[in-house]
Amino acid sequence: MTEDTYYKDHWVEIEPDRLDRYEQQFVWGARGNRLLEPADIQAGQDVADYGCGPGYLSVELARWVGEGGHVHAFDINADFVERTQARVAAEGFADRVGVTHLQGDMLPLEDNSLDRLVIKNVMVYVDDPLASLHEFRRVVKPGGKVHAIDSDFYMAAFDPIAPLDWRSVLDAGIHAFRTPAIGRKLYGLALAAGFTDVEVEVIAAPDTSGRMFIFLQNMAGYAREGGRHDEEVVQRVLDVAAKAVEDGTFFALNPQFLVTATV
Numbered sequence: 350m351t352e353d354t355y356y357k358d359h360w361v362e363i364e365p366d367r368l369d370r371y372e373q374q375f376v377w378g379a380r381g382n383r384l385l386e387p388a389d390i391q392a393g394q395d396v397a398d399y400g401c402g403p404g405y406l407s408v409e410l411a412r413w414v415g416e417g418g419h420v421h422a423f424d425i426n427a428d429f430v431e432r433t434q435a436r437v438a439a440e441g442f443a444d445r446v447g448v449t450h451l452q453g454d455m456l457p458l459e460d461n462s463l464d465r466l467v468i469k470n471v472m473v474y475v476d477d478p479l480a481s482l483h484e485f486r487r488v489v490k491p492g493g494k495v496h497a498i499d500s501d502f503y504m505a506a507f508d509p510i511a512p513l514d515w516r517s518v519l520d521a522g523i524h525a526f527r528t529p530a531i532g533r534k535l536y537g538l539a540l541a542a543g544f545t546d547v548e549v550e551v552i553a554a555p556d557t558s559g560r561m562f563i564f565l566q567n568m569a570g571y572a573r574e575g576g577r578h579d580e581e582v583v584q585r586v587l588d589v590a591a592k593a594v595e596d597g598t599f600f601a602l603n604p605q606f607l608v609t610a611t612v
């Protein structure tokens with residue numbers, strides 16, 4: 350892996366313990382439905398799940414589109430492709446979800462073939478967000494929607510972790526993201542890509558359960574991998590977070606930007 354393309358390479362090859370952490374981190378909950386609602390997904394639609402990860406969202410989309418609909422799930426990681434296939438099969442949706450191992454940034458789909466394309470926590474990693482939005486616009490029908498959900502890591506906040514400690518870990522691990530401030534940029538990018546109507550909503554739901562501790566563990570890994578970190582600070586962030594999760598005082602806020610762009 351090179352520093353220049355680490356933001357992508359660390360998804361093509363994922364260490365086993367991080368792969369397992371994602372099984373917990375991306376579990377679908379009631380909060381997930383709020384993130385999906387602006388996409389206005391209807392029964393019978395053709396929907397893509399770009400960067401499907403372990404497949405929880407693909408299963409949910411299969412539920413929303415119903416028997417007459419279809420979900421096209423894509424990911425660049427081979428393990429996630431297998432896990433998504435297994436998960437949709439276990440839920441009884443194998444006939445309405447196709448899972449494809451993506452090799453590049455172009456989608457193996459015809460022009461104007463989708464009603465909706467959902468991309469959740471993936472725009473932050475793509476090589477060229479504007480080019481991806483152009484590609485999504487190509488495959489979505491006129492009147493259809495691209496619904497992007499993403500973070501803006503400079504806006505994430507944790508307590509009782511000292512703000513400068515978190516910032517130090519973020520800076521040391523920043524090479525794990527292509528566009529770490531993607532959340533605030535999505536609106537302008539969608540306009541630049543020529544979408545006719547672009548709606549933005551921000552959902553900031555505090556996490557007091559410790560789910561975001563998984564994200565902090567991944568950030569510590571990225572920082573250590575880069576080798577420009579202060580080990581004392583990285584360990585302090587992990588220790589403070591772990592103790593707070595244990596004693597029930599952990600608090601994290603990672604606002605999610607929901608950008609729904611109509612073709």
Ligand SMILES: C[S@@+](CC[C@H](N)C(=O)[O-])C[C@H]1O[C@@H](n2cnc3c(N)ncnc32)[C@H](O)[C@@H]1O
Nearest residue numbers: 360375400401402424425426469470471474475
């Ligand atoms: C943070 S996970 C989100 C997974 C899923 N969308 C969810 O929210 O549960 C990011 C996912 O995007 C995939 N990914 C990263 N870069 C990608 C790219 N350029 N094209 C397609 N998928 C990509 C990763 O393999 C990973 O599955």
